[in-house]
Amino acid sequence: MKPQTPYNPTAAERYPLAFLAGLVDFLLIIAGSYVAHWLRFNDWFMLDHYLVATLVVAVVLVGCQMMLGTYLSWRGRHFWAQLWRMYVGWMLALAVVASIAVLLKVAENYSRIWLVSTLAVALGFVTVFRVIVFLFLRHLRMRGRNLKQVLVVEMQNAAAPLRSVLGALPEQGYRVACFLPLGNDDHWYEELRDKVLESGVHEVWLCLPLNQGEAIKNVMVALRHQTVDVRYLPDLGDLPLLNHRISNIGGLYALDISRSPMEGPARVVKRLEDLILGSIISVLILPVCLVIAIAIKLTSKGPVIFKQYRMGINGRRFKVYKFRSMEVHEESSGQVTQASFGDPRITRLGAFLRRSSLDELPQFYNVLQGRMSIVGPRPHALAHNEYYKDLVESYMQRHKVKPGITGWAQVNGLRGETDTVEKMERRVQYDLWYIDNWSLALDLKIIALTVWKGFFNDQP
Numbered sequence: 001m002k003p004q005t006p007y008n009p010t011a012a013e014r015y016p017l018a019f020l021a022g023l024v025d026f027l028l029i030i031a032g033s034y035v036a037h038w039l040r041f042n043d044w045f046m047l048d049h050y051l052v053a054t055l056v057v058a059v060v061l062v063g064c065q066m067m068l069g070t071y072l073s074w075r076g077r078h079f080w081a082q083l084w085r086m087y088v089g090w091m092l093a094l095a096v097v098a099s100i101a102v103l104l105k106v107a108e109n110y111s112r113i114w115l116v117s118t119l120a121v122a123l124g125f126v127t128v129f130r131v132i133v134f135l136f137l138r139h140l141r142m143r144g145r146n147l148k149q150v151l152v153v154e155m156q157n158a159a160a161p162l163r164s165v166l167g168a169l170p171e172q173g174y175r176v177a178c179f180l181p182l183g184n185d186d187h188w189y190e191e192l193r194d195k196v197l198e199s200g201v202h203e204v205w206l207c208l209p210l211n212q213g214e215a216i217k218n219v220m221v222a223l224r225h226q227t228v229d230v231r232y233l234p235d236l237g238d239l240p241l242l243n244h245r246i247s248n249i250g251g252l253y254a255l256d257i258s259r260s261p262m263e264g265p266a267r268v269v270k271r272l273e274d275l276i277l278g279s280i281i282s283v284l285i286l287p288v289c290l291v292i293a294i295a296i297k298l299t300s301k302g303p304v305i306f307k308q309y310r311m312g313i314n315g316r317r318f319k320v321y322k323f324r325s326m327e328v329h330e331e332s333s334g335q336v337t338q339a340s341f342g343d344p345r346i347t348r349l350g351a352f353l354r355r356s357s358l359d360e361l362p363q364f365y366n367v368l369q370g371r372m373s374i375v376g377p378r379p380h381a382l383a384h385n386e387y388y389k390d391l392v393e394s395y396m397q398r399h400k401v402k403p404g405i406t407g408w409a410q411v412n413g414l415r416g417e418t419d420t421v422e423k424m425e426r427r428v429q430y431d432l433w434y435i436d437n438w439s440l441a442l443d444l445k446i447i448a449l450t451v452w453k454g455f456f457n458d459q460p
Contacts (some may be wrong), residue, residue: 021071022062025126029058032122039121040114053110057097057118064093075148075173079134084441086130090123138171147175148202151195151228153219155182158235159207177201182208182215189222196226203229210234261438262313262401269440270402274374277447278367281374285361292323292358299349302328305362310379313402318371320379320403321362325350363405375443376404377431378415391421398431401438408434408442411449 033054037046046054065071068089074082097115101107140146147170152159159179166176177199180192196204204223206216216232223230262270293304306324309317326345346354353359366372372379377398380388389395409415409430414423434442 022066024129025065026058026062028125028129029061029118029122030054032125033057033118035121036114036117039117040111049109050114053115054118056100057093057115060096060100061090061093061122064089064096068092074134074137077172083127083130084439086126087123090119094119137173141170141173144170144175146173148173149177149200150174150203150205151199151201152176152179152205152207153182153192154179154207155209155212155215155235158209159233161235162205162207162233174203182212184215189218192219192222193226196223196228201228203231206230206232207235208232261435266438270373270438270443271370273440273443274367274370277374278364282364282368285364288358289361292353292361295349296324300324300327300347309382310403311382311385311399312371312379313399315396315399317382318366320372321365323353323359323362325353325359360405367405371402373402373404375406375408375434375446376402377407377434378410378427379403388421388424392425392428394432395424395428398428398435401435406446406450407431408446411446411453 033050034044034046037050038044065086068085070082070086070089101110137146152162162176169175178195180195183189183191195201204219206219208215220230296304302324304324306322306326307319308322310320312318325347327347350359363372364374367374385396407430409427412430414427414430434446
């Protein structure tokens with residue numbers, strides 16, 4: 001028997017990068033504390049209770065980062081998403097530190113300026129550290145180093161999406177060494193084993209349709225003596241995905257291909273956003289609403305507020321509130337005629353309200369009720385939902401979140417009348433993109449764009 005080569009662990013195996021990253025963060029937080037102490041007291045010497053507080057802050061911050069998985073490998077992950085996850089960890093740590101200070105009644109023993117400065121300086125340090133690491137890794141990978149080699153097993157056009165992003169893979173830490181078309185005999189499985197050994201690849205990616213379950217099982221059996229990682233990249237064809245991810249249900253793994261992102265912490269964040277911003281905006285717009293209400297009452301007959309049923313989250317109906325912009329009229333049951341240019345039903349004041357979007361202001365009451373959000377897909381009339389749900393693919397999936405006063409489609413110019421199916425398709429595309437990519441930062445961006453681009457529009 002041929003003697004095996006002694007195993008010599010690499011530096012990364014001796015000292016895992018996650019451990020090193022946590023240690024560097026710990027040291028940078030302490031350094032930030034000293035810098036903040038010098039900025040506040042003009043002295044580098046720190047009293048014992050400040051040292052203890054520094055250690056507690058550092059431990060809590062690193063612990064929160066570990067809980068959120070920010071020290072896991074960045075390979076294959078977007079840098080900005082990882083950076084945002086880190087900031088979430090810092091916000092969580094800040095809440096924990098504040099709770100500790102209140103419970104122990106020690107807050108008065110420390111300078112608030114020092115604490116805020118410590119968090120600000122330390123956050124700057126760790127952000128710069130991560131940016132430097134990211135740029136260094138990208139530099140190495142674009143020159144062919146620090147890459148994991150991949151063998152791809154494909155069938156027909158199942159690997160087409162992967163081929164379209166081959167150029168971007170090195171930046172993510174991967175390089176495809178070769179593509180191997182799927183075979184169905186013992187000779188092919190032997191060839192697969194040989195190629196894995198000869199090429200020295202780190203991972204095998206299976207780009208196969210969902211109906212190739214038996215082939216996937218056979219590949220796993222063929223590679224049972226290899227130590228390569230095996231990933232399955234299912235070919236879902238044109239099947240639209242919404243907030244897709246992997247779940248564990250009763251010990252079974254499930255590929256979620258259509259789910260709402262508003263679950264768990266995200267749901268809490270979204271509701272807090274609506275309550276805080278909605279309350280502030282409602283107070284600010286109250287005088288404007290009073291003036292509009294008086295103007296409507298003086299210029300036309302009928303109620304000030306127009307109420308209409310719309311479809312909300314998970315298909316539940318609710319009444320949406322708007323300032324009345326049309327003369328009171330009746331339509332056939334189940335029919336809703338969209339407003340168009342020169343529509344005689346629109347009052348002169350109503351035309352201004354619609355162009356300026358001021359008719360939407362009462363919907364902030366819907367937001368405070370919890371039936372709408374400030375940001376989300378705009379709610380359509382029930383009759384329009386019935387009409388378009390069979391004409392536009394995945395139309396009803398836009399109801400997996402609460403409808404909004406403004407949305408990603410609206411800030412991209414897709415607002416007002418949808419007199420063609422193509423216009424509705426584009427709006428739904430943008431709505432689904434928003435749902436699939438929701439984040440607090442995206443909501444704030446949409447709100448800022450709504451204010452920046454102004455409320456006026458050229459829609460009827």
